[in-house]
Amino acid sequence: MTGLPFSLVCALSYTLIQNGATFVSVDKIPNPRDGSPALLIQDDGGGMDSEAMRRCMSFGFSDKNSKLAIGQYGNGFKTSSMRLGADAIVFSRHLNNGILTQSIGLLSYTFLMQTQLDRIVVPMVNYEYNTSTSSLDVLNGKEHFMANLELLLRWSPYSSEADLLKQFQDMGSYGTKVIVYNLWFNDEGITELDFDTDPKDIRIAWDVKKISTIPTRKRIQEEHIAKTFRYSLRVYLSILYLRLPKTFQIILRGQAVKPHSIADDLKLVEFIKYTPQCAGPVEELFVTIGFLKEAPHVNIHGFNVYHKHRLILPFWQVVRYQHSRGRGVVGIMQADFVEPTHDKQDFEKTSLFQKLEARLKSMTWEYWDTHFKLIGYRAEDKTRTRVTKPLPSLQKSLGYHNKRKTDEPIDLQKRKKHASEEYVTGLGFGQNKQITTTPADEVVNPETINLMQENKKLHTECLELEKRGEELNSKVVELRSKIEEAQNEYNQLLAELQSLDVKEE
Structure with a gap:
């Protein structure tokens, strides 16, 4: 910024x-x-x-x-x-x-x-x-x-x-x-x-x-x-x-200051799963993407990338679009797997970050190509906006895949009908229905997302309770110190009173 x-x-x-x-x-x-x-x-x-x-x-x-x-x-x-x-x-x-x-x-x-x-x-x-x-x-x-x-x-x-x-x-x-x-x-x-x-x-x-x-x-x-x-x-x-x-x-x-969720400004929202290509276990990430509610009347686009809940890149324009392709598309994600620079205004330009940038760019175009007619944009000349694939020798380093099963869009409208059936089946009801499974990295139903969000919410509440416990412990220490001071003052006054009684006798 x-x-x-x-x-x-x-x-x-x-x-x-x-x-x-x-x-x-x-x-x-x-x-x-x-x-x-x-x-x-x-x-x-x-x-x-x-x-x-x-x-x-x-x-x-x-x-x-x-x-x-x-x-x-x-x-x-x-x-x-x-x-x-x-x-x-x-x-x-x-x-x-x-x-x-x-x-x-x-x-x-x-x-x-x-x-x-x-x-x-x-x-x-x-x-x-x-x-x-x-x-x-x-x-x-x-x-x-x-x-x-x-x-x-x-x-x-x-x-x-x-x-x-x-x-x-x-x-x-x-x-x-x-x-x-x-x-x-x-x-x-x-x-x-x-x-x-x-x-x-x-x-x-x-x-x-x-x-x-x-x-x-x-x-x-x-x-x-x-x-x-x-x-x-x-x-x-x-x-x-x-x-x-x-x-x-x-x-x-x-x-x-009233917190504002950028996700509330979007329409035609989708959640796209993204799996970073890094060593060790990585928590599943979901990129929220959609059109601004003001689209197509605003020339705004880009991703808001957070690191450990702190905004690092606001409205990061991963796409330098020609004509209209990509316009109005806004995303939100948390990227804890990449490190921010010392001033928290950018990320270190590592290979992981470059792969993330490449994927967000393709994600923008994929979403726009699928939804632009619903917003009111007109189709672009494919010869001018066509994106060529990188050379085979560069595809691996850029994280490019012909078939990407780890971060496919979730069409909530199409999945809505089946979500309740999958949830009921998962609980053990409706055993007369044929149970079918899908790879975990291909489709995630809304119930799963809700459960994940609820889990994160409970985790945050636990952290808050732990902090509250630490505050109470600190107050206990402070009160004990005051009680000790009061006890000392009481003993001192009692000693003075006893000395006065002795003198009077």
Whole structure:
């Protein structure tokens, strides 16, 4: 997504879900130094202790080994925040085994440039809450702390330690807050992020008047989600995740983002099975494909490819069509078998990815050739649109097959009549009927798809319950700590009372 500097939010959100967060909030705030606009990203996830903060702020480090995590290069936060503005300050509160820590780190391009340092310096200060004194203790040595605090007060938006610590007041027992300031300007001298056009959105500077003056028919296309996601953060976030837990919300400028399923925008939908040609067991994949409901009045097509539920390639145009062939065809799939690039804007160009691209291209043409008359398109000149097969020596490397039994389209209309009979037979009823079987990789009936979707839904709910259990365990630890503090205070008061009784005697 060229020209869309919202990768910071994207890099944070899914990791937050795994870390127990129930929300991530994005908003505009004023820079206390000069009143200029700054970008705030805040969550209620598990936060980071001092070591985790150091790793987050260091270049080239990553500990995301989970199969659910999409970040692995260790530079996502740094590069994305620097794409948004010159400077970023991070506040994080973490609670573990009754130990509460608060960390503050600064990643400042302004500081590095004006001091002309020959190495990257990231000032950080760390505190630990002392339950006996109800105060914050300095970690990592007083001298080191004071040197870093001085840099924070000089180069951050806050001029006193008290102002820095105030940023933790709206956090619970854990959470993280990122403030990106000194936002970049475009060639016209205004900030790249537009906070004014829509008070409930954050946009890329865009000529709104130009869109409003174009003809109505073309305006339908320009106002389609396939176009607006490029400059509207709200639209982009609405399609960013294929699936989100019900307990998690993305809040933009005080208003929750409503998730949008691109599949709901399609008509004449089919599900096509795709089996990646890679080593080891691979989960069965289904590509959802159909015509946009606005077809044939819009010139939009392409596949929306997700990786671990996160959108990597939106409306990826695998077909450079001539005339009309392929127009209006849109697909959705999740491709966990290929690896995304470090900025999550593309996939690594491996042989698996090239085979996927080739198959999606042929899939588009196969679907269009079968359905175009139902939409209102006219047949094309076969001599101009004919697709030639690759040379035999290249067919294997491109994943081309004359007869492809692993990813054939499922015609739901034709299968609907037989679906209930197959389901009843599978349950052991209707034994007087002749039982016939079909290869599992050729046809999949709707009941099977529903069962698979229900299984994935239950799996997601189990993960949510596990995360909820972890949150409750954390709260138990916190409550036990408070009970212990109360017990100590009670014992102290009781001892004082007993000493007073002795004196009176």
